[in-house]
Amino acid sequence: MRHLRSLTVVTVLAVAFASILIVSPPAAATQNRPTWTQGDFWVYTRTQGSATSTIRVDVHERSTLTFALGSYSVWHITTTTTPSGGSATVQDSWVQDSNLGTAQTNITFLGSTITVKYDPPLAEAVFPLAVNAQWSLSTTVRFSNSTFTLPFAYGATVIAENTTTVAAGSFSVAVIQRTSSGGGHDRDHYSEGAGNHVRRESYDANGNRVSDQQLTSYRYQSSTLGLLLIGIGIAVVAVIAIAVLVTLRRRRARGPPQAPPPVPPPPP
Secondary structure (H helix, E strand, C coil), X not given: CHHHHHHHHHHHHHHHHHHHHHHCCCCCCCECCCCCCCCCEEEEEEEECCEEEEEEEEEEEEEEEECCCCEEEEEXXXXXXXXXXXXXXXXXXEEECCCCEEEEEEEEECCEEEEEEXXXXXXXXXXXXXXXXXXXXXXXXXXXXXXXXXXXXXXXEXXXXXXXXXXXXXXXXXXXXXXXXXXXXXEEEEECCCCEEEEEEEECCCCCEEEEEEEEEEECHHHHHHHHHHXXXXXXXXXXXXXXXXXXHHHHHHCCCCCCCCCCCCCC
């Protein structure tokens, strides 16, 4: 009976634990790098003053770019920006998911497409992210059809770990702050669970928020796979426990083994 009660408790706890992991919003914690997959996407609504726009980021094929300082494994990313009442524009970029670093991007200027290369990639984060983590990095900017190069130094600090709620849900995030031009600063709310930032804010030198970009929908397959594996693991534990319960019950139903008949005394 004691074994039956113990196994029942294990099964109930396993199912309860799975429910907590899958249903409850995550608590603030150290954020690790994403692992993107072809087909992942993120859709944002951006507000800047009275203007609004929709931004969609799509992950396409993976490739390797070789620059002067090294070779980089990157994802081809398209960023489609559609202003309210306007026409959509698409920008192609090649980004590392290991540090959200842009290695190459195409910019349209005066009707011409200019390829901008960052060697090494211009990183948005240095993982893992925890409060007070900071970094100072540098890259060399190169332009297509030009020998001109521009050294560029940059840095950022993780100022908080909290839960950020947007239209797409509530996410455990690390808030990365970096200085922007004109004395202002930007704040990115990065979530490991979403595989990207879920909110991006810009402030002017007086501390006034001038733009706000929030996640409205997304597809991040690595996160879905993680929940699926958790569910499968819990299900396996439950099935094993139930099988043992059934076996023990059957043994109890049969009763204790019969004692052998007494041996007759030897003849006189």
